[in-house]
Amino acid sequence: MGKLSLKNIIQSDQELKMLIGYFRQQPAASFYIEDANGNLLSGEKSEKEESRFPVENEAGLLGWVTGNSTASVVAGLLKMVAQKEIEKKKLGAEVLNMYQEVNLMFNFAGKLAQAIEPPAIAQITLEEAGHVISFSAGWIFLWDEKTEQINILASEGLPLLNKKQIPEYLDLLQHILLNGQSEIMGDLNFLKAANILTEEVNSIIYSSLKVNRRIMGAIVLAHTLPDHYHANDLKLLTTLAQQSSTTIESAMLYEKNIQESREKEEAMRRIYAAAGKFVPFEFLRSLGREVITDVRLGDQVEKIVTVLFSDIRGYTTLAEKMTPAENFNFVCDFNLMMGPIIRRNNGFINQYLGDAIMAIFPGNPADALAAAVEMEVKVLEFNEKFTVDGRDPIRIGIGMHTGPLIMGITGDQDRMDAATISDTVNTASRIESLTKYYRTGIILSDATLRHIQEQGLFLFRPLGRVKLKGKQEALHIHECFSGNTQKERNLKTYTLPDFNEGIENYLSRNFEEAIRCFEKASQADPADNTAKIFISNALDYLQKGVPDDWTGVEQR
Numbered sequence: 001m002g003k004l005s006l007k008n009i010i011q012s013d014q015e016l017k018m019l020i021g022y023f024r025q026q027p028a029a030s031f032y033i034e035d036a037n038g039n040l041l042s043g044e045k046s047e048k049e050e051s052r053f054p055v056e057n058e059a060g061l062l063g064w065v066t067g068n069s070t071a072s073v074v075a076g077l078l079k080m081v082a083q084k085e086i087e088k089k090k091l092g093a094e095v096l097n098m099y100q101e102v103n104l105m106f107n108f109a110g111k112l113a114q115a116i117e118p119p120a121i122a123q124i125t126l127e128e129a130g131h132v133i134s135f136s137a138g139w140i141f142l143w144d145e146k147t148e149q150i151n152i153l154a155s156e157g158l159p160l161l162n163k164k165q166i167p168e169y170l171d172l173l174q175h176i177l178l179n180g181q182s183e184i185m186g187d188l189n190f191l192k193a194a195n196i197l198t199e200e201v202n203s204i205i206y207s208s209l210k211v212n213r214r215i216m217g218a219i220v221l222a223h224t225l226p227d228h229y230h231a232n233d234l235k236l237l238t239t240l241a242q243q244s245s246t247t248i249e250s251a252m253l254y255e256k257n258i259q260e261s262r263e264k265e266e267a268m269r270r271i272y273a274a275a276g277k278f279v280p281f282e283f284l285r286s287l288g289r290e291v292i293t294d295v296r297l298g299d300q301v302e303k304i305v306t307v308l309f310s311d312i313r314g315y316t317t318l319a320e321k322m323t324p325a326e327n328f329n330f331v332c333d334f335n336l337m338m339g340p341i342i343r344r345n346n347g348f349i350n351q352y353l354g355d356a357i358m359a360i361f362p363g364n365p366a367d368a369l370a371a372a373v374e375m376e377v378k379v380l381e382f383n384e385k386f387t388v389d390g391r392d393p394i395r396i397g398i399g400m401h402t403g404p405l406i407m408g409i410t411g412d413q414d415r416m417d418a419a420t421i422s423d424t425v426n427t428a429s430r431i432e433s434l435t436k437y438y439r440t441g442i443i444l445s446d447a448t449l450r451h452i453q454e455q456g457l458f459l460f461r462p463l464g465r466v467k468l469k470g471k472q473e474a475l476h477i478h479e480c481f482s483g484n485t486q487k488e489r490n491l492k493t494y495t496l497p498d499f500n501e502g503i504e505n506y507l508s509r510n511f512e513e514a515i516r517c518f519e520k521a522s523q524a525d526p527a528d529n530t531a532k533i534f535i536s537n538a539l540d541y542l543q544k545g546v547p548d549d550w551t552g553v554e555q556r
Contacts, residue, residue: 004062004086005035006035006055006078007035009078009081009082010041010042020077023070028070030067031043031066031068031071032066033055033074034065035063036063045066050071051066051068051069052065053066053072055075055079056079059082063078117251118142118251121247122140122248123154126138126219129237129240130156133236133237134223135222136200136201136222137156137159137200137201137223139152140152140153140154140218141153141218142209143178143215143217158198158200178215179208179215180208180213182234184204184205184231184233185205188202188204197222202224202228203222204229205220205221205222205229205233205234205237206218207219207237207241208241209245210245211245211249216245216248218241302404303362304404304405305360305361306361306365306367306368306448307360307402307420308342308347308359308361308371308398308428309399309400309431310375310398311355311396311432312334312356312395313394313395314392314395339357341371341374341378342357342371345368346362346364346367347368358425359371360420365400365402366457369400369480372442372483373483375396376483379395382394397442398432399428399429400428400431400443401444402424406422431445434477437533438463440463441480441483441484443463443479443480444477446477446478459492459493461479461496462500463530464552465553465554466553491527491528492525494524495525501517502516502531506534506538507552508552509546509552512542515535522535
């Protein structure tokens, strides 16, 4: 509030001027008015001795009125007007302060509304406090109930505390900062003696941050000047603390909720991921479900798929030479090799059956065949290390068939299971078992081969027709030797014309010619055990005769 001037009071108040003029016109009236420095403001000075009346109020001496008894009346009038001016200025200052506070709170609320993290809210609080309360250092502390530590949420300006001393004097700081009060601290000697405060600090004002009687922390402002803070500063700081406390609390609750949601989401992800290892996501998606929790008893879908079965040849003999732990580890290592190959070729594992695998390929049957070839190649690579210790190399048989299959959820309300129900599954399994008889790596049905458009990418040779036990229809089956060694592929490709001719004669009952063709192929490739199978069968038919109803179909 600016200092009052008697000159300004007289010049700015027209009614006062009129009253002074009125008194001057009264009979025998004699007076003149001076300011506190003796400057004449009204009337003319007289040389005779007259009474001198001060014009003063709580603001101090404003001037003098000198003259006869009329001067006393004029001095009283000027005092009254000056007092009213003081009251007007006080009221104006209060209104201005109220406006500044309202404006501060309005702007503060707007900025807080845009911040969602406690550190950002604390920093905004310090910045806004600095607009109305001068400080050299400002800190906002929070009390961590879990760790029982005072944490610095935001700071600005000079260092305020010696951080190394906080743990040692934690109880003292708790008593000061977490007492729920707002205060201008006068005596700082005990804090400086404890080496908590830095030497530059000479004034402190603080206000607790609290919500519903729970003390969260405090906002502390400090200045290098002594006795710097006043009651109005404390009032403003308390208002800022109240508003920021609620916002920080909400932000902390929001962060806590977000963290809990993330933890729940992560837990669900782990559950879904774990469930997906037991029930493939491809299986769920085929049912129109994204997660296992969405499945319902009775969910089902029918699709044309290619079912692949693989099995380790002679595994029983192999297992007898290993301990149970070695056996288990071997199967795990083997499946670790095969699983990624199947997934990489757009298939999914429906079941691990010990040393056997059942996989489903919902799309192009060529994917299943490509996976089978890659699996055979991988086994060849595996054997290079596996046989170093003198162990026999392992071989696998792979069979596949394409046809309709129902995937669904069966069981009861308390125990559900993902099931595949189809003759396609049984047929694929039986075809895989034929690899033992024909001594081949990969056998596929004609139903699968017909659906492969890119047949030129693979190497095939026919194996004739077989009638599986319990089946009415015979199947045309084929060997794929694309996964054999380079030497085996070259020899089988070279002997393919003779082998194909041998099959044609065999199915036409021309066994002598068939034997000639297969022996020619066998001479060029002595390791071709499949050709030897057909030679043996043909010789047997020549010796024992052929049933009248024989159509070239092998009963297997």
